[in-house]
Amino acid sequence: xxxxxxxxxxxxxxxxxxxxxxxxxxxxxxxxxxxxxxxxxxxxxxxxxxxxxxxxxxxxxxxxxxxxxxxxxxxxxxxxxxxxxxxxxxxxxxxxxxxxxxxxxxxxxxxxxxxxxxxxxxxxxxxxxxxxxxxxxxxxxxx
Amino acid sequence: xxxxxxxxxxxxxxxxxxxxxxxxxxxxxxxxxxxxxxxxxxxxxxxxxxxxxxxxxxxxxxxxxxxxxxxxxxxxxxxxxxxxxxxxxxxxxxxxxxx
Numbered sequence: 001x002x003x004x005x006x007x008x009x010x011x012x013x014x015x016x017x018x019x020x021x022x023x024x025x026x027x028x029x030x031x032x033x034x035x036x037x038x039x040x041x042x043x044x045x046x047x048x049x050x051x052x053x054x055x056x057x058x059x060x061x062x063x064x065x066x067x068x069x070x071x072x073x074x075x076x077x078x079x080x081x082x083x084x085x086x087x088x089x090x091x092x093x094x095x096x097x098x099x100x101x102x103x104x105x106x107x108x109x110x111x112x113x114x115x116x117x118x119x120x121x122x123x124x125x126x127x128x129x130x131x132x133x134x135x136x137x138x139x140x141x142x143x
Numbered sequence: 144x145x146x147x148x149x150x151x152x153x154x155x156x157x158x159x160x161x162x163x164x165x166x167x168x169x170x171x172x173x174x175x176x177x178x179x180x181x182x183x184x185x186x187x188x189x190x191x192x193x194x195x196x197x198x199x200x201x202x203x204x205x206x207x208x209x210x211x212x213x214x215x216x217x218x219x220x221x222x223x224x225x226x227x228x229x230x231x232x233x234x235x236x237x238x239x240x241x242x
Binding site: 007016018086096103137 | 150164
């Protein structure tokens, strides 16, 4: 990550921007259910909260430290930092499992939550799965 | 991927549009994966170059780029450790879930 960030500064023109787009989770809240990604079963009628998804985001803490150093030494200037909602939809459990195994291999769900998700979908066959993942967008200018 | 819709509301692109000067920019996407965001941004930038580390991923990303975007959008295999690009050659570098 550190190499890519330094290379990124090298290839940017003066006044260029580095954009960091990634999931937003507060480190202190990562052990709490409310601090994780929320999993819902949804249809046109409404939604049922079914589970949470926990991510291993340790790599991002390292990145935060590195960016903090670059900002404090004047290598980067923070221009914007916002958090926004982000949703992913899965037509069924099979699509969710396939996507998770390929793209979200750092995400995990407890056995209890998994059972609840399966049970909710079985009771409501027309429902889809929606994952709510708060995202953060940080923009840095290279002086 | 069949049965999957990531960010159908396109909030990512809307936020980038609002907070980053991507209109007409020369943009480098670091870790473009299969190009979901690459394709969505391609219509806004002047030039978009995406890269990822594995041949299979980049091959798939390339296959998914619509013909009408290919004059301005390219995906290549490269490493973030030593990027094969000239100094000061991009306006924006984008890390999407990859920094």
